[in-house]
Structures are given as structure tokens and as C-alpha cells.
Amino acid sequence: MANGTKERWDPALTRLLSSLQQASNLPSTEEELGFLSTLLQSKELHALVNVHNKIISNGASDKFFPMLSTSMDILADVLEELVHRPHMSEDGKELFYLLQKPHIQGLLYSHDSVAQKDYYPHLPEIPRDTEEEEETIKIVQLVKSNEPLGATIKTDESTGKIVIARVMHGGAADRSGLIHPGDEVVEVNNTNVEGKTPNDVLQILQNSEGTITFKLVPADGKGGARESKVRVRAHFDYDSSVDPYIPCKEAGLDFRKGDVLHIVSQDDAYWWQARKEGDRNMRAGLIPSRALQERRIIHDRTQTNKKGEDAENDDFDREQIATYEEVAKLYPRPGMFRPLVLIGAPGIGRNELKRRLIDTNTKKYKTPTPFTSRPMKPGEENGKEYFFVQREDMEKDIEKGKFIEFGEYKGNLYGTSAESVKAIVNAGKVCILNPHYQALKMLRVPQLKPYIIYIKPPSLEVLKETRNAYHARSTFDINNSRGFTEDEFNDIMKAAARIEFLYDHFFDETIVNDDLALAFSQLLSAANRLETEPLWVPASWVQ
Numbered sequence: 130m131a132n133g134t135k136e137r138w139d140p141a142l143t144r145l146l147s148s149l150q151q152a153s154n155l156p157s158t159e160e161e162l163g164f165l166s167t168l169l170q171s172k173e174l175h176a177l178v179n180v181h182n183k184i185i186s187n188g189a190s191d192k193f194f195p196m197l198s199t200s201m202d203i204l205a206d207v208l209e210e211l212v213h214r215p216h217m218s219e220d221g222k223e224l225f226y227l228l229q230k231p232h233i234q235g236l237l238y239s240h241d242s243v244a245q246k247d248y249y250p251h252l253p254e255i256p257r258d259t260e261e262e263e264e265t266i267k268i269v270q271l272v273k274s275n276e277p278l279g280a281t282i283k284t285d286e287s288t289g290k291i292v293i294a295r296v297m298h299g300g301a302a303d304r305s306g307l308i309h310p311g312d313e314v315v316e317v318n319n320t321n322v323e324g325k326t327p328n329d330v331l332q333i334l335q336n337s338e339g340t341i342t343f344k345l346v347p348a349d350g351k352g353g354a355r356e357s358k359v360r361v362r363a364h365f366d367y368d369s370s371v372d373p374y375i376p377c378k379e380a381g382l383d384f385r386k387g388d389v390l391h392i393v394s395q396d397d398a399y400w401w402q403a404r405k406e407g408d409r410n411m412r413a414g415l416i417p418s419r420a421l422q423e424r425r426i427i428h429d430r431t432q433t434n435k436k437g438e439d440a441e442n443d444d445f446d447r448e449q450i451a452t453y454e455e456v457a458k459l460y461p462r463p464g465m466f467r468p469l470v471l472i473g474a475p476g477i478g479r480n481e482l483k484r485r486l487i488d489t490n491t492k493k494y495k496t497p498t499p500f501t502s503r504p505m506k507p508g509e510e511n512g513k514e515y516f517f518v519q520r521e522d523m524e525k526d527i528e529k530g531k532f533i534e535f536g537e538y539k540g541n542l543y544g545t546s547a548e549s550v551k552a553i554v555n556a557g558k559v560c561i562l563n564p565h566y567q568a569l570k571m572l573r574v575p576q577l578k579p580y581i582i583y584i585k586p587p588s589l590e591v592l593k594e595t596r597n598a599y600h601a602r603s604t605f606d607i608n609n610s611r612g613f614t615e616d617e618f619n620d621i622m623k624a625a626a627r628i629e630f631l632y633d634h635f636f637d638e639t640i641v642n643d644d645l646a647l648a649f650s651q652l653l654s655a656a657n658r659l660e661t662e663p664l665w666v667p668a669s670w671v672q
């Protein structure tokens with residue numbers, strides 16, 4: 130620093146300069162030595178060193194010493210104290226106002242920094258207007274473990290460079306917080322990947338041990354997207370290993386129809402990221418998005434129709450394309466019981482199961498007496514098994530919307546009135562229904578929130594065996610006086626296949642009715658579960 134007449138040279142810098150001259154025989158270029166020599170002789174550096182020395186020497190003497198070095202903490206305490214005062218004097222108000230001023234806070238902050246001798250050199254801010262060609266590179270190191278990286282790569286179509294295609298939520302790459310979709314991969318473990326294919330890069334990754342080092346050019350505008358909370362129930366099976374279109378097979382998440390999936394990201398229009406609900410694996414996997422799956426189903430259906438296969442009339446029932454259904458948990462409420470609905474092929478045993486359940490507690494389980502237009506069978510009583518009514522009267526009531534479900538079977542109408550179901554639910558009883566399967570869509574509404582159990586036949590052989598051994602009565606015989614015929618067994622199997630094709634996405638549970646006692650115990654535990662456990666229902670029922 131200029132000191133009146135003469136510039137005072139710092140002895141340390143002078144020493145450094147002379148040792149530099151002695152070091153001229155070291156293996157360094159002339160350019161490097163020249164640079165250091167100029168720097169050590171520069172006025173700016175000397176001025177800075179002098180300022181530094183001054184501060185140190187002042188600090189060392191007792192001339193200036195701080196009374197305290199935490200004035201900012203005290204400021205915060207005072208503000209906290211003042212803000213809770215119900216009444217404040219004018220002075221108090223002024224102090225409160227002053228202490229919030231940025232200038233005062235800045236001053237105290239600087240004071241504390243000096244008092245704490247916190248004057249380390251700080252790195253300069255990154256210049257805002259860098260040269261366009263200059264790229265920022267980030268170096269990311271991950272320790273390789275048995276866990277996959279949790280990121281996929283691809284060749285960028287326009288630039289031909291290798292880029293991070295997606296980062297799987299919860300995977301190693303995501304947890305590092307350092308790798309983002311769109312980042313350009315420059316090097317992997319010191320190997321330049323320019324001109325390499327994603328497979329080549331995978332090879333490098335697979336062959337590396339220990340730490341993996343990536344050199345990446347960060348993508349613009351990324352940001353850690355938050356996980357979505359959406360849960361869906363899958364209405365189809367998915368096996369990524371046979372999906373020719375999945376961008377990365379290793380990243381696929383396989384699931385079965387009925388599985389509940391936690392959708393963590395819907396950022397990509399075609400490939401969602403999901404986890405199986407309850408799965409402890411943190412890393413999400415890729416599944417086809419709703420839009421993609423709908424397209425696939427429509428495509429498959431047009432192919433089938435072209436071949437002229439399987440075009441039965443009630444296919445329209447499946448007009449709703451079953452892909453994913455958003456679900457939420459419904460918590461049981463004391464005294465409010467969801468109706469239990471047993472669905473299945475005629476003759477499969479729903480009445481038998483229902484009867485047994487009611488017998489366990491006739492006060493608790495109730496079934497509404499259905500209406501029918503079929504003629505009364507011998508031994509039946511009006512109002513007991515059915516209310517027997519004229520077809521025209523029943524049709525009129527159906528038109529008036531008095532039936533929550535109705536269907537036609539072999540020329541006769543069957544139905545359950547809305548009133549009778551509501552009355553049971555409101556009385557705090559468990560309503561158990563075994564309606565015709567066509568009624569499902571009408572029943573599956575938020576007002577009723579039914580729990581739908583599909584009663585499934587076992588194989589044809591086991592069906593015949595069990596029914597014959599039990600001397601089961603055919604429900605196709607008006608007198609209920611004989612067993613099932615060969616044709617009727619076949620009809621049960623056919624009807625079951627049809628019901629499954631049309632409605633399986635509505636089933637909350639499936640019980641195979643082979644051994645009657647076993648099937649019944651399953652029904653009983655389902656009924657108990659319904660009262661005690663939160664269960665997944667369409668999300669709209671919960672909102």
C-alpha cells in the first residue's frame with residue numbers, strides 16, 4: 130500500500146519472488162514462471178497483502194476488540210421479544226422498525242464477520258454472461274452397489290449426444306439429487322462417450338467397479354419434481370419383458386390386474402413412473418401411461434374386430450376402456466356398513482353363500498327381498514324369496530328409477546329396489562346382495578359404496594365333482610328337483626368367462642367356489658375385513 134513516500138514491500142512476498150528465481154530450473158514452462166513473477170510483483174497483490182496484514186496486526190493488538198461477535202443473534206432475540214408484546218411504547222416501536230431495516234442488519238452482519246475474523250477469501254460470483262460456447266460441466270460420483278443406477282440414457286435425436294432420458298424416482302441417481310433428465314453425458318469413468326451408443330455406455334457402466342464418475346453437461350430448467358400422490362388400481366396385467374416399446378426394459382415395473390400402484394410421476398405422456406403400493410423398494414419403475422394403454426387397447430380391439438372374432442352384443446358394456454382407476458383408501462366407520470355384493474354365473478352358489486352368511490348373524494346381515502316377474506315356483510311365498518309382480522308393473526317402476534339394479538334372465542325380470550337397500554344400510558346392518566351381473570354398473574356408485582366379490586367357478590372337472598358330491602340342486606330347473614346337467618355345467622363356465630371379460634375390473638375380491646366350506650370362510654373374513662380395515666375404493670367415493 131502507498132505509504133507517503135515509499136512503497137513498503139511485504140517481506141513474505143519478497144521472499145517468494147527470490148525463491149521463484151531460484152526455481153527456474155524446475156520443470157515448468159517459461160510462460161508459467163513469467164506469470165507467477167508478474168503476479169508476485171503486481172501492485173494489486175501487494176496492496177491486498179498489506180490490507181490483510183493491517184487487519185491482522187490491529188486484531189492482534191488490544192486497540193480494537195469487539196464487545197461481542199453475535200450481534201445478529203441478539204437482533205433476532207430482540208425482534209422475537211418485541212413481536213410478542215401486546216403493547217409497545219413509541220421507543221419500542223421505533224426499535225422494532227429500525228432492527229428490521231436491511232441496512233442495520235447488513236451493518237451488524239459485517240460487524241459480526243469482522244469480530245469473528247470471518248474474512249476468508251470468498252470465491253467470486255459465477256459471471257452471468259459467460260461465452261456461449263463455454264459449457265458448465267458437473268462431475269458426479271456415485272458408489273456402485275447391487276442397486277441399479279435408476280436412470281436411463283438415450284441418444285438425443287437432434288444432437289446425436291448421449292443424454293439422461295429419465296431418472297427413476299427414489300433410485301440411486303434420484304437420491305443423489307445431481308443427475309437430471311436432459312443432462313448430457315460427456316464422460317463415464319474418464320471414457321469419452323462421444324459417438325458411442327447407449328449400449329456401449331451401459332457396457333462401460335457394467336464393467337466398472339466401485340465409484341462411477343460421470344461428467345455431465347447440466348440440462349436447463351430441471352428441478353426436482355415432487356412425487357405425485359396418485360394411487361391407481363391397474364385393470365390389466367403388464368409384463369415389461371414382452372413390451373417391445375418400453376424405452377428401457379430394466380426400468381419396467383411389472384404388475385397384475387388389481388394391483389394398486391403409486392404413480393410418482395406423470396411427466397412423460399407415454400411412460401409413467403410408479404411403485405407398487407406397499408412395496409418397500411424405493412425406486413420407481415416405468416409403466417405405460419393411461420393414454421398409451423388406451424391406444425393399445427383400441428388398437429387390439431380394431432385388430433380383433435377386423436378378424437371378426439368375439440363380437441357379442443354386450444361388448445358395449447365394456448365401452449369404458451379399463452386401464453387404471455384412481456383409488457383412495459376408505460376408512461371403516463362404526464355403524465356404517467358397505468353393502469356386500471356377490472357376483473357370479475347363475476348356479477355358481479351365491480345364494481348358498483349368502484344364506485350361510487346371514488345364518489351366522491340374522492340381526493346383522495340382511496338381504497333385500499328382490500322383485501321378479503317370473504312365475505312363483507311351488508313352495509315359494511310372495512315377499513319371502515321374491516316379491517312376485519307383473520312384468521308391466523315392474524317395467525314401469527324401472528322406468529321411474531325405483532330399482533338400483535335389474536336384469537333380465539331367460540325372459541324374466543329380476544330387480545332390487547333402491548328403497549330396500551337403503552333401508553338396510555340406514556338401519557346399521559350389513560346389506561348383502563347377489564344381483565344379476567348386468568346390475569354392477571348401476572350399483573357401483575358413491576351413494577352405496579359396495580364391496581364386490583366375484584364368486585368364480587373352479588375348473589369344469591372340479592365344478593362337476595364338487596356339485597355332484599354335494600347333490601347340488603340345479604337352479605336352472607324350475608322345481609329345483611334335480612342336479613345340474615352337463616350342458617348347465619358348461620353354461621356356468623361360459624357365463625363365468627363372459628362376466629370376467631366384461632366386469633373383472635369392478636371386482637374387489639374373487640373367491641373360487643370349489644370347496645364350499647372354504648369359500649364360505651373366505652366370505653366371512655372379507656365381511657370382517659370390510660368392518661375393520663381401510664380398503665381401496667374409487668377416489669371419487671372418498672372426496
Ligand SMILES: Nc1ncnc2c1ncn2[C@@H]1O[C@H](COP(=O)(O)OP(=O)(O)OP(=O)(O)O)[C@@H](O)[C@H]1O
Binds near residue numbers: 477599601642644
Ligand atoms: N362349493 C359348492 N360345492 C357343492 N355344491 C355347491 C357349492 N356351492 C353351491 N353349491 C350348490 O349348488 C346349488 C346352486 O347354488 P345356489 O342356489 O347358491 O346358486 P346361485 O348362484 O344362487 O344360482 P342362481 O343365481 O341361479 O340363483 C345349490 O344346491 C348349492 O347348495
